[in-house]
Amino acid sequence: MNHYSQSQIINAARYPKNHKDEMETEIVCGCYSCTSIFFPNEIKEYQRAKDHRSVAVCPFCNSPTVIGSRSGYPIRKDFLEEMKQYWSKEDYLNSLKDNI
Numbered sequence: 001m002n003h004y005s006q007s008q009i010i011n012a013a014r015y016p017k018n019h020k021d022e023m024e025t026e027i028v029c030g031c032y033s034c035t036s037i038f039f040p041n042e043i044k045e046y047q048r049a050k051d052h053r054s055v056a057v058c059p060f061c062n063s064p065t066v067i068g069s070r071s072g073y074p075i076r077k078d079f080l081e082e083m084k085q086y087w088s089k090e091d092y093l094n095s096l097k098d099n100i
Ligand SMILES: [Zn+2]
Pocket: 031, 032, 033, 034, 035, 036, 058, 059, 060, 061, 062, 063
């Protein structure tokens, strides 16, 4: 654990959430709320963000906290686990909801 840099953890969550079309071409996706790893065709729901982008919703925990492999970040259980620990702060989650 903790072999990823903090900036990686922070920036991965700030990575612009993909458009639906882009997300469907991802090889694999991961959720940093529940650390599930899944294929893009398992995503059943997209939320419309304020800037009109479609943000993928995790099929397992229904959180808009999905990142795709094309972001360049490692879609690995241990990476998602570290993101989850860092981003599970309540104020962050609230700010995230405000943006949806
Ligand atoms: Zn999830």
